[in-house]
Amino acid sequence: MIIPPAARLYFRPTAFIDAASGAAGRSLRLAGGPLHFSALEVIALLGGKRVAQPLIPVARLHAFLATLDEEQQAAAHAILARLTAPRAPLALGPRTIRLDRPQAMAILNMTPDSFSDGGVHIGDPAAAAAAGMAMVEAGAAILDIGGESTRPGAATVAEDEEMARTLPIIERLAAVGAIISIDTRKAAVMEAALAAGAHIVNDVSALCHDPRALELVARAGCPVILMHHLGTPATMQDAPRYEDVLIDVHDWLEARILAAEAAGIDRARIIVDPGIGFGKTLRHNLALLNGLSLFHGLGCPILLGASRKRLIGALSNDAPADRRLGGSIALALSGAAQGAQLLRVHDVFETVQALDIWRGLHDAAFT
Structure with a gap:
Protein backbone atom coordinates (compact mmCIF):
# COMPACT_ATOMS: atom_id res chain seq x y z
CA MET A 1 0.00 0.00 0.00
CA ALA A 85 11.79 0.73 25.24
CA PRO A 86 11.32 -0.68 28.77
CA ARG A 87 9.43 1.59 31.14
CA ALA A 88 11.60 2.61 34.06
CA PRO A 89 10.42 1.38 37.47
CA LEU A 90 9.00 3.98 39.83
CA ALA A 91 11.40 4.49 42.74
CA LEU A 92 9.08 5.77 45.46
CA GLY A 93 10.35 6.16 48.99
CA PRO A 94 11.02 2.75 50.50
CA ARG A 95 9.60 0.81 47.56
CA THR A 96 10.05 0.39 43.84
CA ILE A 97 7.06 -0.23 41.57
CA ARG A 98 8.08 -2.37 38.61
CA LEU A 99 6.39 -1.55 35.33
CA ASP A 100 7.33 -4.71 33.44
CA ARG A 101 4.01 -6.23 34.56
CA PRO A 102 0.51 -4.85 35.20
CA GLN A 103 0.05 -3.37 38.69
CA ALA A 104 -3.10 -2.45 40.60
CA MET A 105 -3.72 1.08 41.85
CA ALA A 106 -6.43 1.01 44.51
CA ILE A 107 -9.07 3.73 44.77
CA LEU A 108 -9.63 5.26 48.20
CA ASN A 109 -12.10 8.13 47.95
CA MET A 110 -12.59 10.49 50.88
CA THR A 111 -15.66 12.08 49.34
CA PRO A 112 -19.38 12.03 50.08
CA ASP A 113 -20.38 11.95 46.41
CA SER A 114 -18.06 9.74 44.32
CA PHE A 115 -20.13 7.62 41.94
CA SER A 116 -19.29 4.22 43.45
CA ASP A 117 -17.83 4.53 46.95
CA GLY A 118 -18.73 8.06 48.01
CA GLY A 119 -19.23 8.50 51.74
CA VAL A 120 -17.90 5.10 52.78
CA HIS A 121 -15.00 6.48 54.85
CA ILE A 122 -15.80 10.17 55.04
CA GLY A 123 -14.99 11.67 58.45
CA ASP A 124 -13.20 8.55 59.74
CA PRO A 125 -9.48 8.72 58.90
CA ALA A 126 -8.62 5.67 61.01
CA ALA A 127 -11.15 3.47 59.19
CA ALA A 128 -10.01 4.86 55.83
CA ALA A 129 -6.37 4.10 56.63
CA ALA A 130 -7.31 0.56 57.72
CA ALA A 131 -9.20 0.09 54.44
CA GLY A 132 -6.15 1.35 52.56
CA MET A 133 -3.83 -1.08 54.29
CA ALA A 134 -6.25 -3.92 53.57
CA MET A 135 -6.01 -3.04 49.87
CA VAL A 136 -2.21 -3.04 50.06
CA GLU A 137 -2.33 -6.47 51.71
CA ALA A 138 -4.65 -7.60 48.91
CA GLY A 139 -1.98 -6.70 46.37
CA ALA A 140 -2.39 -3.01 45.49
CA ALA A 141 0.92 -1.44 44.53
CA ILE A 142 -0.37 2.13 44.92
CA LEU A 143 -3.21 3.75 46.86
CA ASP A 144 -4.92 6.61 45.01
CA ILE A 145 -6.48 8.96 47.55
CA GLY A 146 -8.90 11.69 46.50
CA GLY A 147 -10.93 14.30 48.33
CA GLU A 148 -12.91 15.76 45.41
CA SER A 149 -15.25 13.78 43.19
CA THR A 150 -14.70 14.40 39.48
CA ARG A 151 -17.61 12.27 38.31
CA PRO A 152 -19.85 13.85 35.63
CA GLY A 153 -21.80 16.73 37.18
CA ALA A 154 -19.65 16.97 40.32
CA ALA A 155 -19.18 20.34 42.03
CA THR A 156 -15.77 21.81 42.88
CA VAL A 157 -14.51 21.34 46.44
CA ALA A 158 -12.58 24.07 48.29
CA GLU A 159 -8.85 23.44 48.76
CA ASP A 160 -9.00 23.44 52.57
CA GLU A 161 -11.87 20.94 52.57
CA GLU A 162 -10.02 18.69 50.13
CA MET A 163 -6.93 18.80 52.34
CA ALA A 164 -8.96 18.10 55.49
CA ARG A 165 -10.39 15.00 53.83
CA THR A 166 -7.12 13.56 52.50
CA LEU A 167 -4.11 14.64 54.57
CA PRO A 168 -4.92 12.68 57.76
CA ILE A 169 -5.23 9.47 55.73
CA ILE A 170 -2.06 10.16 53.73
CA GLU A 171 -0.09 10.75 56.94
CA ARG A 172 -1.31 7.50 58.49
CA LEU A 173 -0.66 5.40 55.40
CA ALA A 174 2.72 6.97 54.59
CA ALA A 175 3.85 6.22 58.15
CA VAL A 176 3.39 2.49 57.54
CA GLY A 177 5.13 2.47 54.17
CA ALA A 178 2.24 2.59 51.69
CA ILE A 179 2.86 4.10 48.25
CA ILE A 180 0.36 6.91 47.80
CA SER A 181 -0.99 8.88 44.87
CA ILE A 182 -2.92 12.10 45.49
CA ASP A 183 -5.89 12.47 43.15
CA THR A 184 -6.32 16.23 42.78
CA ARG A 185 -6.41 19.11 40.28
CA LYS A 186 -5.16 21.75 42.73
CA ALA A 187 -1.52 22.74 43.24
CA ALA A 188 -2.01 23.60 46.92
CA VAL A 189 -3.46 20.16 47.60
CA MET A 190 -0.68 18.49 45.62
CA GLU A 191 1.94 20.36 47.63
CA ALA A 192 0.36 19.57 51.00
CA ALA A 193 -0.17 15.90 50.07
CA LEU A 194 3.44 15.46 48.94
CA ALA A 195 4.62 17.04 52.18
CA ALA A 196 2.38 14.64 54.11
CA GLY A 197 3.97 11.63 52.43
CA ALA A 198 2.31 11.14 49.03
CA HIS A 199 4.59 10.00 46.22
CA ILE A 200 2.64 10.55 42.98
CA VAL A 201 0.33 13.26 41.63
CA ASN A 202 -2.72 12.00 39.71
CA ASP A 203 -4.37 14.95 37.98
CA VAL A 204 -7.53 14.35 35.97
CA SER A 205 -6.94 17.72 34.30
CA ALA A 206 -3.39 16.77 33.17
CA LEU A 207 -2.01 19.83 35.01
CA CYS A 208 -4.36 22.17 33.11
CA HIS A 209 -6.71 23.22 35.90
CA ASP A 210 -4.26 25.05 38.16
CA PRO A 211 -1.62 27.35 36.58
CA ARG A 212 0.78 26.50 39.43
CA ALA A 213 0.58 22.74 38.95
CA LEU A 214 3.20 22.27 36.21
CA GLU A 215 5.89 24.19 38.08
CA LEU A 216 5.06 22.50 41.38
CA VAL A 217 5.28 18.96 39.99
CA ALA A 218 8.51 19.82 38.15
CA ARG A 219 10.04 21.14 41.36
CA ALA A 220 8.87 18.13 43.37
CA GLY A 221 10.38 15.69 40.87
CA CYS A 222 7.59 13.20 41.55
CA PRO A 223 5.82 10.99 39.01
CA VAL A 224 2.66 12.49 37.56
CA ILE A 225 -0.37 10.99 35.85
CA LEU A 226 -1.73 13.09 32.99
CA MET A 227 -5.32 12.18 32.16
CA HIS A 228 -7.26 13.22 29.10
CA HIS A 229 -10.51 15.06 29.78
CA LEU A 230 -12.95 17.18 27.86
CA GLY A 231 -14.41 20.22 29.64
CA THR A 232 -14.94 20.14 33.41
CA PRO A 233 -16.70 17.60 35.64
CA ALA A 234 -19.79 19.81 35.48
CA THR A 235 -19.86 19.93 31.65
CA MET A 236 -17.81 17.05 30.26
CA GLN A 237 -20.76 14.81 29.38
CA ASP A 238 -22.67 17.55 27.54
CA ALA A 239 -22.63 15.95 24.06
CA PRO A 240 -18.83 15.34 23.78
CA ARG A 241 -17.56 15.29 20.18
CA TYR A 242 -14.32 14.24 18.48
CA GLU A 243 -13.12 14.01 14.89
CA ASP A 244 -11.39 10.70 15.64
CA VAL A 245 -11.41 9.96 19.36
CA LEU A 246 -8.40 7.62 19.43
CA ILE A 247 -6.21 10.03 17.47
CA ASP A 248 -7.57 13.13 19.18
CA VAL A 249 -6.87 11.76 22.67
CA HIS A 250 -3.40 10.58 21.60
CA ASP A 251 -2.49 14.00 20.20
CA TRP A 252 -3.91 15.83 23.24
CA LEU A 253 -1.85 13.66 25.61
CA GLU A 254 1.22 14.16 23.42
CA ALA A 255 0.75 17.93 23.72
CA ARG A 256 0.43 17.68 27.51
CA ILE A 257 3.61 15.56 27.68
CA LEU A 258 5.47 18.22 25.69
CA ALA A 259 4.12 20.96 27.98
CA ALA A 260 5.23 18.98 31.02
CA GLU A 261 8.70 18.44 29.55
CA ALA A 262 8.97 22.15 28.75
CA ALA A 263 8.20 22.86 32.41
CA GLY A 264 11.05 20.56 33.50
CA ILE A 265 9.21 17.26 34.10
CA ASP A 266 11.15 14.25 32.83
CA ARG A 267 9.14 12.08 30.41
CA ALA A 268 10.32 9.05 32.42
CA ARG A 269 8.23 10.40 35.32
CA ILE A 270 5.04 10.83 33.26
CA ILE A 271 2.18 8.30 33.14
CA VAL A 272 -0.70 8.77 30.70
CA ASP A 273 -4.38 7.95 31.15
CA PRO A 274 -6.89 8.14 28.25
CA GLY A 275 -9.61 9.21 30.67
CA ILE A 276 -12.34 6.62 30.20
CA GLY A 277 -15.69 8.30 30.91
CA PHE A 278 -14.29 11.83 31.13
CA GLY A 279 -16.02 13.60 28.26
CA LYS A 280 -16.75 10.47 26.25
CA THR A 281 -19.79 8.61 25.01
CA LEU A 282 -20.02 4.83 25.12
CA ARG A 283 -18.79 4.71 21.52
CA HIS A 284 -15.80 6.91 22.38
CA ASN A 285 -14.91 4.77 25.41
CA LEU A 286 -15.04 1.54 23.42
CA ALA A 287 -12.83 3.00 20.68
CA LEU A 288 -10.23 3.99 23.28
CA LEU A 289 -10.35 0.63 25.03
CA ASN A 290 -10.00 -1.28 21.77
CA GLY A 291 -7.17 0.96 20.57
CA LEU A 292 -5.39 1.34 23.90
CA SER A 293 -2.04 -0.03 22.71
CA LEU A 294 -1.63 3.02 20.43
CA PHE A 295 -0.70 5.10 23.49
CA HIS A 296 2.51 3.11 24.05
CA GLY A 297 3.94 5.17 21.20
CA LEU A 298 4.02 8.14 23.57
CA GLY A 299 6.83 6.43 25.47
CA CYS A 300 5.09 6.60 28.86
CA PRO A 301 3.45 3.99 31.09
CA ILE A 302 -0.31 3.71 30.60
CA LEU A 303 -2.86 3.86 33.40
CA LEU A 304 -6.34 2.52 32.68
CA GLY A 305 -9.17 3.57 34.98
CA ALA A 306 -12.38 1.82 33.95
CA SER A 307 -13.40 0.18 37.23
CA ARG A 308 -17.17 0.15 37.86
CA LYS A 309 -17.70 2.90 35.28
CA ARG A 310 -20.95 3.66 33.52
CA LEU A 311 -19.96 1.95 30.28
CA ILE A 312 -20.14 -1.39 32.12
CA GLY A 313 -23.73 -0.70 33.08
CA ALA A 314 -24.48 0.41 29.52
CA LEU A 315 -23.30 -2.97 28.24
CA SER A 316 -24.91 -5.08 30.99
CA ASN A 317 -28.58 -4.20 31.45
CA ASP A 318 -27.92 -0.98 33.39
CA ALA A 319 -26.17 -2.78 36.24
CA PRO A 320 -25.61 -0.33 39.13
CA ALA A 321 -22.08 0.57 40.25
CA ASP A 322 -22.02 -2.03 43.03
CA ARG A 323 -22.83 -4.82 40.55
CA ARG A 324 -20.10 -4.17 38.00
CA LEU A 325 -17.34 -6.41 39.34
CA GLY A 326 -17.35 -8.81 36.40
CA GLY A 327 -17.25 -5.98 33.90
CA SER A 328 -14.47 -4.23 35.82
CA ILE A 329 -12.31 -7.36 35.77
CA ALA A 330 -13.01 -7.87 32.06
CA LEU A 331 -11.81 -4.34 31.32
CA ALA A 332 -8.76 -4.71 33.57
CA LEU A 333 -7.73 -7.88 31.74
CA SER A 334 -8.38 -6.22 28.39
CA GLY A 335 -6.03 -3.42 29.46
CA ALA A 336 -3.38 -5.87 30.64
CA ALA A 337 -3.67 -7.73 27.32
CA GLN A 338 -2.75 -4.47 25.55
CA GLY A 339 0.17 -3.74 27.86
CA ALA A 340 -1.33 -1.24 30.34
CA GLN A 341 1.08 -1.00 33.24
CA LEU A 342 -1.29 0.43 35.87
CA LEU A 343 -4.94 -0.46 36.47
CA ARG A 344 -6.93 1.84 38.75
CA VAL A 345 -9.52 -0.31 40.51
CA HIS A 346 -12.03 -0.49 43.36
CA ASP A 347 -12.00 -4.28 43.80
CA VAL A 348 -8.38 -4.99 44.59
CA PHE A 349 -8.39 -8.62 45.70
CA GLU A 350 -10.49 -9.80 42.76
CA THR A 351 -8.53 -7.79 40.20
CA VAL A 352 -5.13 -8.85 41.52
CA GLN A 353 -6.27 -12.47 41.53
CA ALA A 354 -7.44 -12.13 37.92
CA LEU A 355 -4.10 -10.57 36.95
CA ASP A 356 -2.20 -13.35 38.74
CA ILE A 357 -4.08 -15.95 36.71
CA TRP A 358 -3.53 -13.95 33.50
CA ARG A 359 0.20 -13.75 34.22
CA GLY A 360 0.35 -17.44 35.15
CA LEU A 361 -1.22 -18.43 31.86
CA HIS A 362 1.09 -16.10 29.98
CA ASP A 363 4.22 -17.28 31.81
CA ALA A 364 3.30 -20.90 31.19
CA ALA A 365 3.23 -20.22 27.46
CA PHE A 366 6.95 -19.39 27.61
CA THR A 367 7.80 -22.73 29.22
Missing part, protein backbone atom coordinates in the same frame (compact mmCIF):
# COMPACT_ATOMS: atom_id res chain seq x y z
CA ILE A 2 1.27 3.48 -0.90
CA ILE A 3 1.25 5.94 2.01
CA PRO A 4 0.87 9.60 0.97
CA PRO A 5 4.15 11.44 1.67
CA ALA A 6 2.38 14.19 3.62
CA ALA A 7 0.50 11.78 5.89
CA ARG A 8 1.23 11.60 9.60
CA LEU A 9 1.67 8.01 10.78
CA TYR A 10 0.55 6.33 14.00
CA PHE A 11 1.57 2.80 14.99
CA ARG A 12 -0.65 0.55 17.11
CA PRO A 13 0.88 -2.75 18.27
CA THR A 14 -1.42 -5.72 17.75
CA ALA A 15 -1.41 -9.47 16.99
CA PHE A 16 0.03 -10.21 20.42
CA ILE A 17 1.61 -13.63 20.83
CA ASP A 18 2.15 -15.79 23.92
CA ALA A 19 5.79 -16.62 23.40
CA ALA A 20 8.63 -14.88 21.62
CA SER A 21 11.01 -17.83 21.58
CA GLY A 22 11.31 -19.03 18.02
CA ALA A 23 9.79 -15.79 16.75
CA ALA A 24 13.01 -13.85 16.24
CA GLY A 25 12.46 -11.21 13.61
CA ARG A 26 8.73 -11.84 13.64
CA SER A 27 7.78 -10.09 16.89
CA LEU A 28 8.87 -7.23 19.15
CA ARG A 29 8.60 -6.86 22.90
CA LEU A 30 6.15 -4.18 24.01
CA ALA A 31 7.57 -1.55 26.41
CA GLY A 32 9.81 -4.07 28.17
CA GLY A 33 6.74 -5.91 29.49
CA PRO A 34 5.43 -9.45 29.17
CA LEU A 35 3.78 -8.96 25.78
CA HIS A 36 5.20 -9.39 22.28
CA PHE A 37 3.43 -8.07 19.20
CA SER A 38 3.75 -9.57 15.75
CA ALA A 39 2.03 -6.82 13.73
CA LEU A 40 1.42 -3.09 13.69
CA GLU A 41 -1.70 -1.30 12.56
CA VAL A 42 -0.38 1.77 10.76
CA ILE A 43 -2.85 4.66 10.72
CA ALA A 44 -2.09 7.29 8.09
CA LEU A 45 -3.73 10.64 8.74
CA LEU A 46 -4.03 13.38 6.10
CA GLY A 47 -6.12 16.50 6.57
CA GLY A 48 -7.46 15.08 9.81
CA LYS A 49 -8.83 11.98 8.07
CA ARG A 50 -7.61 8.38 7.97
CA VAL A 51 -6.45 7.73 4.41
CA ALA A 52 -4.82 4.34 4.94
CA GLN A 53 -4.75 1.73 7.67
CA PRO A 54 -2.58 -1.24 6.65
CA LEU A 55 -1.72 -4.08 9.02
CA ILE A 56 2.04 -4.66 8.75
CA PRO A 57 3.58 -7.88 10.12
CA VAL A 58 6.75 -7.23 12.11
CA ALA A 59 8.55 -9.58 9.72
CA ARG A 60 7.82 -7.10 6.90
CA LEU A 61 8.30 -3.92 8.90
CA HIS A 62 11.68 -2.94 7.45
CA ALA A 63 10.38 -3.37 3.91
CA PHE A 64 7.38 -1.19 4.75
CA LEU A 65 9.52 1.54 6.31
CA ALA A 66 11.64 1.63 3.15
CA THR A 67 8.55 2.78 1.20
CA LEU A 68 8.15 5.90 3.34
CA ASP A 69 9.69 9.28 2.72
CA GLU A 70 12.63 10.44 4.84
CA GLU A 71 10.57 12.45 7.34
CA GLN A 72 8.06 9.63 7.85
CA GLN A 73 10.88 7.13 8.35
CA ALA A 74 12.49 9.28 11.04
CA ALA A 75 9.17 9.68 12.85
CA ALA A 76 8.44 5.96 12.53
CA HIS A 77 11.79 4.96 14.03
CA ALA A 78 11.23 7.34 16.97
CA ILE A 79 7.80 5.82 17.65
CA LEU A 80 9.12 2.26 17.34
CA ALA A 81 11.88 3.07 19.83
CA ARG A 82 9.25 4.28 22.30
CA LEU A 83 7.03 1.26 21.68
CA THR A 84 9.79 -1.16 22.58
